[in-house]
Amino acid sequence: MKDTSNxxxxxxxxxxxxxxxxxxxxxxTPIYQTSTYAQESPGKHKGYAYARGKNPxxxxxxxxxxxxxxxxxxxxFSSGMGATDAVVKLLRPGDEVITGNDxxxxxxxxxxxxxxxxxxxxxxIDLSNPAEITKHCNKNTKLLWxxxxxxxxxxxxxxxxxxxxxxxxxxxxxVDNTFASPYLQNPLTLGADIVMHSVTKYLGGHSDVVMGAxxxxxxxxxxxxxxxxxxxxxTPGPMDSFLVLRGLKTLHxxxxxxxxNGRTIAHYLKSHPKIEKVYWPGFNDHPNHEIAKKQMRDFGxxxxxxxxxxxxxxxxxxxxxxxxxTLAESLGGVESLINxxxxxxxxxxxxxxxxxxxxxxxxxxxxxxxxxxxDLMNDLKSVLG
Ligand SMILES: *Cc1c(COP(=O)(O)O)cnc(C)c1O
Numbered sequence: 310m311k312d313t314s315n316x317x318x319x320x321x322x323x324x325x326x327x328x329x330x331x332x333x334x335x336x337x338t339p340i341y342q343t344s345t346y347a348q349e350s351p352g353k354h355k356g357y358a359y360a361r362g363k364n365p366x367x368x369x370x371x372x373x374x375x376x377x378x379x380x381x382x383x384x385x386f387s388s389g390m391g392a393t394d395a396v397v398k399l400l401r402p403g404d405e406v407i408t409g410n411d412x413x414x415x416x417x418x419x420x421x422x423x424x425x426x427x428x429x430x431x432x433x434i435d436l437s438n439p440a441e442i443t444k445h446c447n448k449n450t451k452l453l454w455x456x457x458x459x460x461x462x463x464x465x466x467x468x469x470x471x472x473x474x475x476x477x478x479x480x481x482x483x484v485d486n487t488f489a490s491p492y493l494q495n496p497l498t499l500g501a502d503i504v505m506h507s508v509t510k511y512l513g514g515h516s517d518v519v520m521g522a523x524x525x526x527x528x529x530x531x532x533x534x535x536x537x538x539x540x541x542x543x544t545p546g547p548m549d550s551f552l553v554l555r556g557l558k559t560l561h562x563x564x565x566x567x568x569x570n571g572r573t574i575a576h577y578l579k580s581h582p583k584i585e586k587v588y589w590p591g592f593n594d595h596p597n598h599e600i601a602k603k604q605m606r607d608f609g610x611x612x613x614x615x616x617x618x619x620x621x622x623x624x625x626x627x628x629x630x631x632x633x634x635t636l637a638e639s640l641g642g643v644e645s646l647i648n649x650x651x652x653x654x655x656x657x658x659x660x661x662x663x664x665x666x667x668x669x670x671x672x673x674x675x676x677x678x679x680x681x682x683x684d685l686m687n688d689l690k691s692v693l694g
Contacts, residue, residue, distance in 0.1 A: 313376050318492060319561040326372025327554070338369040340551045362539045366547040370554050371522075374512070377491040377557070378504050380524035382531040384538050385550060389487065389507025390415055391543030392521030396452070396483050396503060398537045399530070402428030404451040409436040409466065411459040411666045413485065413507075414655040437597065439470040446478045456485040457494075458601075461613040461650045461674040462667040463588040465597035468604050472500020481530065487511070490641070492564035494605045502527050503534075510641030514556040514563050518549045563643060566679035567610030573682055574675070574689065575612050583693055585671075586615040610677035611640060613650075619671040624649065628673055633680060633688040640676035645685055648674045 313325040327338050341364055346357040357363050367385050375383030386392040393416055400406070408420065410433040420431045432445045436455055453475045457466035468484060475482035483503040484496035490511035496504050506512055508520035521543075525531050538544060575589035590601035591608030601608060616624055628636050634647045638654050648654055650668050658668070677685070 314379075318377070321376045322373070322560045323558045325376030326369040338366055338551065338554055340547045341365045342547050360547075361542055361544050364544075364547050364550070366550040366554070367545060370550040370557075373554060373557055374506070374508070374522050375524050377560070378486070378524040379495050379497055379526075380504065381526040381528070382524065382535075384523045384531075384534055385508070385545050385553075386521035386523070386538070387543045387545045387549075388519050389505070389509060389521035390419060392505050392507075392523050393419060393485075394543065395523065395534055395537045395541065396454070396481075396505065397424050397429065398541065399481060399533055400424075400429055400451050403449055405430040405432065405445075405447065405449045406452045406454060407432045407434060407442055407445050407450060407480070408454040409456060409459060410434060410662075411462060411464055412456055413460050413487070414650075414657050416454075416456070416485070418657045436466045436471065437464060439467055439474055442471065442474045443478070446474075446480075450478060450480060453480045453482045454485070455483075456488070458488045458590055458609065458611065460488060460611075461588070461648075461655070461672065463590050463595075463611065463613060465590050465595075465601045465604075467597075467600045468494070468496050468499040468501065475502075476500065487641075488611055489605060489609060490560065490564060492561055493568075493607055493609055497524065497526060499604060502530060508553055509639065511564065511567075512557060512560065512641075513553050514560065514642060515552075516639060516642035516644065518552045518556075520545050520549055520553055563679055564607075564609075567677055568607040570679065570682050570685060571608065571610035571612060571677040574677055574685060575608075577686065577689065578612065578614055581693055583617050584614050585617040588613040588667075611674070612677060613672055613674045615669065616671045616673070621670045624671045624673065627692060630692045631688050632691070633684050634675070640674075642676070643679045645678035645680060645688075646676040648676070650674055 313321045329336050344360045348354040371383035371385050434441050455466050482501050484501040485505045487507040487510050504524045506522045508522050578584050579587045589612045628647050628649050634645045637646045651670050655668050
């Protein structure tokens with residue numbers, strides 16, 4: 310199906326970028342497990358020369374991902390971090406970046422421990438007030454990088470308001486849309502230049518692939534990113550591309566179920582006496598609920614909780630007591646996971662900064678899966694008592 314732009318989200322998730330295979334009629338895009346392609350004469354080929362540059366399975370996936378974000382172009386990377394790395398490589402020594410103070414731990418580590426050594430300066434600021442961005446802008450500021458909902462405290466950053474400021478200062482504006490997925494929000498329609506995904510999470514959806522993606526409708530940025538993609542080489546293989554194409558076909562069904570289970574569990578936890586705090590953007594009293602309602606179609610299945618009067622030991626015991634939830638890093642798969650950010654996903658952030666961002670020792674993050682809600686509730690009830 311060539312043009313899917315006027316079709317619904319589910320139809321795009323199933324069909325975009327995918328045609329029956331021209332040689333055999335195979336309905337599913339084949340896994341083109343090849344590193345190179347025969348040429349008729351030097352330089353004369355069917356658009357594919359060497360598989361780091363291009364692979365048909367990956368091309369189908371890139372088109373499908375672009376269609377889901379309403380983007381003109383898509384690039385699939387071997388990991389989310391590979392995708393982030395490519396965006397920062399648009400910059401030069403001396404350039405400055407403005408970003409949030411509540412970032413994915415790996416992004417923070419890459420910015421501070423890798424790119425800071427290459428002469429790029431990062432400002433980690435409170436993006437809940439987008440006017441703060443202007444205060445940190447100067448002639449060297451080139452990139453605004455945001456993440457919303459934030460991880461793990463589920464702050465909602467106003468994508469559109471940040472975009473207005475980015476435009477005014479001529480910044481490249483990139484949104485990490487991993488937590489929401491394109492089913493819940495589309496930053497490009499709210500002023501972003503680039504959307505980044507850890508495809509590993511909701512897009513892949515089955516916890517069996519590590520992958521990243523960048524989506525953009527800006528031709529110039531696409532050309533630069535595609536050049537970095539091929540030059541630096543963080544490209545995914547055809548088997549992983551196939552698995553994600555397969556996962557995407559149920560993205561809309563999975564997201565509906567994640568949101569529904571998430572809503573039930575968030576309300577249950579909020580009313581429980583052993584829980585001090587529940588972070589979930591769907592609550593009317595969530596500080597950014599109005600922004601969430603404005604820019605998201607629903608509130609997702611990511612919930613963080615703070616246990617009341619719990620030591621680190623108590624928190625570990627709690628996190629290790631589930632039967633259906635699995636104690637593990639990552640999120641967005643069909644199975645429910647529980648994670649202890651302070652020692653797992655966010656361990657690379659210094660304790661003082663971590664706690665200032667709300668990542669205390671008795672905080673746990675839940676990725677609500679799509680299992681039967683009765684079983685998830687029984688699991689929670691048996692642990693909480
Ligand atoms: C997982 C994650 C990343 C990193 O992606 P990988 O696929 O693990 O490299 C970046 N941002 C967010 C919000 C994530 O959850």
